[in-house]
Amino acid sequence: MVDFVALTTPRPVAPGRFSLDVPDGWQQGRGAFGGFSLAVLVRALESTEDVAERPLRSLTAELCGPLLPGPAEVSVEVLRRGSGQTTVAARVVQEGAVISHAVGILARARADTTTHLEIPPPRLTPWNDVAPMPSQEWPTFAKFFEYRVTGPFPFSGHSSPVTETWVRLRPPCPKLDAAYLTALADATWPASFSVWTEPRPVGTVSFTLQLFPPFDGVAADAPLLHRGQVLVAADGYSVEQRQLWTEDGRLLALNHQTIATIR
Incomplete structure (x- = not known):
């Protein structure tokens, strides 16, 4: 059984320093898929705060190079802790090189109760009404996720660079939290794959994510x-731009990525 929480939780070795064992099998190309690295960074950032009081609300990250199977180091620095917001930086280093870097905003809820949602919710085809996508062999990490595609399939030569698919970890994540949602935002193929007719290597180089907690009432296996x-x-x-929605039409995460086509 795969415990995604355990795999992506670095072990503390000193104040602000952690160790990480990157498992084999989670690759996209040579290194672990970006969502794995980002989940590690989120858990490191969250180690500085009580996330029930100050949940992660914003993440800005750069993926500098491939995170290879084997040992890695993680460091955390609190940039500022204010009365309502903590700004924290974290990085993953492997063989002396920075592999990924992130800054997170962990903040308490404010008194303002104004809500707006100008993004049109999707027309949801129920999960149970969609056949599972056949198990994917490429990229390697995709075998850990279940996809049920409601939009164009990858490499189908579609007219528009869009994607729409149900997705979840398999076996299910032990809990639905910020790190899992961060990984899930990166677990689906780039929208450009819909207009291409054959695979090409790509890589995310920058990643920003806004989360909209609390996530009460959303099951870990949803x-x-x-x-x-x-x-x-x-x-x-x-x-x-990427979005993650619940079955009852609730927006949990909004993500922007800059993706490089390697060749």
Whole structure:
């Protein structure tokens, strides 16, 4: 059984320092898929705060290079702890090189109760009404996720660079938390795959995520609808917006990625 929480939780070795054993089998290309690295960073950031009081609300990260199976080091620095917000930086280092870096905003709820949602909710095809996508052999990590596609399939030559699919970890994650949602935002193929007709190697180089806690009432094994769209593509880079929705139409996460087409 795969315990995603245990795999992505670095072990403390000193104040602000952690160790990590990167498992084999989670690769996208040479290194672990970006969502794995990002989940590790989130758990490291969260180690500085009581997340029930100050949950992660915003993450800005750069993925500098491949995170290879084997040992790695994680460090955390509190940049500022204010009365309502903590700003924390974390990085993963392997063989002396920075592999990934992130800054997180962990903050308490404010008194303002104003709510707006200007993003149109998707028209949801129920999870149980969609056949599971056949088990994927490429990339390697995809075998740990279940996809039920409600939009264009990857490499189908579709007219628009969009994606829409239900997705969840298998076996289910022990708990639905910020780190799991961060990984899930990265677990689906880029929207550009929908217009391509054959696989090409790609990699996320920058990643920003806004989370909308609390996540009360959302089961750990609940499928979430991923919806993605390329906003602009040029010079071998695309900027993509991604969203994660619950079955009852609640937006949990909003993600922007800059994705490089390697060749």
